[in-house]
Amino acid sequence: MKKVLVIDDEEKVCWALEQFLKDEGYKPIIANNAEEGLRKVETEQPNIVILDVRLPGMDGLEALKKIKSLNPSIHVIIITAFDFFETTIKAMQLDAFDFVAKPPDLDEIKEIIDRAIKAQELSKALSPPEIEPAEKYQLDKLVGKSGQMQEIYKLIGAITTNNVTVLIEGENGTGKELVAKAIHYNSPRKDKPFVPINCGALPDSLLESELFGYEKGAFTGADGPKKGRFELADGGTLFLDEVSTMSSALQVKLLRVLEEQEFEPLGGTETVKVDVRIIAATNENLESLVQSGAFREDLYYRLKVISFNLPPLRERPADIPLLVNHFLAAANIELGRQLKGLDSKAMELLLKYDWPGNVRQLENAIKVAAVLSRSDVILLEHLPPEIIAGPRKAEREASALESALENILKAKVKQAINQDSNNLYDDILSMVDKSLVNLVLQELNDNQVKAARLLGISRTTLREKIKKL
Ligand SMILES: Nc1ncnc2c1ncn2[C@@H]1O[C@H](COP(=O)(O)OP(=O)(O)OP(=O)(O)O)[C@@H](O)[C@H]1O
Ligand SMILES: [Mg+2]
Missing domain, CATH: 1.10.10.60 (Homeodomain-like)
Structure with missing residues (x-):
């Protein structure tokens, strides 16, 4: 039988909770102050503690800190009546599991206890830790063992020793920049710079001067020379993100650099020679932009010497558990947590979801869940609402029918x-x-x-x- 320790100085509250807990099949233990409560934590080893904040003698927050240091796996539910805002913040920092207002609503308490016990059992089942230890976690590592990802690794391996231009296509958040970095950092160019530029984020004139640099007086405001990204990337790799948004004038200029590996900065007369590997990325279908005349065909073929097509996450669900572990490890480092894993229901949902934002959306979902989870496991209810609400489109349609x-x-x-x-x-x-x-x-x-x-x-x-x- 699971034990629930109630620490509260109000007889009425204790009595009501005691009856309620008995009815619900728990073993209630009652303490009327923090000191007595702490003794009972040691002697009775309760699963859950329900703790009032205002207590005679040692107050609830102090008691919370002590309980957590005696046994961090005990989940503590706080009852607050005053200073709700401040108490909540402090108690969250001290790893309280959840809160109820005074007088406590019994249904709410039941729901929280069930959740806390579920988290505890899951946590036991998950040890030893399933996720990669912090020291093994690498930020820029590509994760995934699906057939599609293995093909990508092979292709990366095959092209790192040469300098061919690469085009990476894929939906938002599929890992285009990560692949570009993987190519660079696994190539002989790795000690030279990897220089990214987002072509979609800058207006045309600014993009031109960012790419090619300028001489003093090239335009009003150019009060000194400035090196462009092409020059900064000399010996290394230039990553042209959202290349499809480039104007046709700039497309011409880019084509020339690709063909001759040289250009003139704005307002300059001298030609600059560079040795740069170009990797371009786009989340649009460049081929159809070529067909509609919005992108130059010659540039398209010049960029697409080797092309990667990154598969959307929904087409490779086998990678989801690995990515989840990877992002949990990241959250542990970033948030200083000891998250062990995910409840199977939550994982089921992640596997069914259709991920319009791909890996980035999954990464954010895990980060949010890690923040919201009050224990060392992530449950279904910690996931973002759009993921809880929306499985696959086909399923939504079928269930509407x-x-x-x-x-x-x-x-x-x-x-x-x-x-x-x-x-x-x-x-x-x-x-x-x-x-x-x-x-x-x-x-x-x-x-x-x-x-x-x-x-x-x-x-x-x-x-x-x-x-x-
Ligand atoms: N295979 C993967 N393994 C681990 N992390 C990944 C993987 N793919 C993507 N990510 C992570 O997901 C996030 C998005 O990846 P990235 O920025 O490379 O995507 P993108 O395709 O460039 O997206 P956008 O089109 O929105 O620019 C990053 O934080 C990246 O580290
Ligand atoms: Mg990107």
Whole structure:
């Protein structure tokens, strides 16, 4: 039986909680002050503590700190009546599990206790830690063992020893920049700079001067020379992000640099020679932009010597558990936590979700959940609401269909009850029969051969049905 220790100086509250906990199948232990409570934490080893903040003698926050240092796996639920704001912040910092206002609502307490016990059991089941230890975690590591990702690793490996231009295509958040860095940092250029520039973030004139640099007096405000990113990346790699947004004038200029590895800074006469590897990225379909005339075909082929197509996360669910562990390890470092893992229901949901924001969205979801989780495990309710609400689109559509059908049937059942019917079953089947046969014939232009095949019935049966209708 799980033990719940109540520490409160109000007899009435203690009594009510004691009865309630007994009824719910827990073993209640009562203490009327913090000192007595701490003794009982040691002697009784409770699973959960319900702790009042205002206590005679040692106050609740002090007691919370002591309980957590005696046994960090005990979850402490705080009852607050005053200074809600300040107490809550302090108690959160001291790792309280959750809060209830005074007088405590029993249903709410029950829900919190259940959640705390679930977290505790999961935490036990998950030890030893499932996730990578901090010292093994590498920020820029590409994670994933799906077939699609293995192909990407192979391709990265194959091109790091040469200098071919690379185009990386993929939806938002699929890891384009990470792949670009992986190419650079695994190549002989790794000790030279990796210089990223987001072409979509700058207006045309600014982008031009950022890329190629300028001489003193090239334009008003150019009071000294400035090196462009091409020059800064000399010997290394230039990462042209969102390359599809470049104006056609700049596309021409870029093409020339790619072909000749040289250019003139704005307002300059001298040619600058550079040795730069270009990696471009886009989340648009560059090929269709070429077809519509928005992107130069010659530049497209010049960029796309080698191309990567990063698969969306929903097409490689096998990578999700690995990525989750990877991001949990990151959260442990960043937030100073000891998160062990994820509840299986939460994981199930992550596997079903369709991830429009791909790996970045997953990364953020885990970060949020890590902050919201008050124990060392992440439960379903810690995930962002859009993930809890939305599984895959196909499933949403199927369930919309199901609920529409359910509504129709409900109306029919009510009608049948009112009319005291005794053949509801046949009624409904013949209703479905009629509508289905009619619809199929309509869709197939009254072609009975095709209709019979689609319905999976013989033509004789179909003809009989039509006659009956
Ligand atoms: N395979 C992966 N393994 C580990 N982390 C990844 C992986 N793919 C992406 N990430 C992480 O997800 C986040 C988004 O990745 P990145 O910035 O490379 O995506 P992107 O394709 O450039 O996105 P956008 O199109 O929005 O610019 C980053 O924090 C990155 O570290
Ligand atoms: Mg990016």
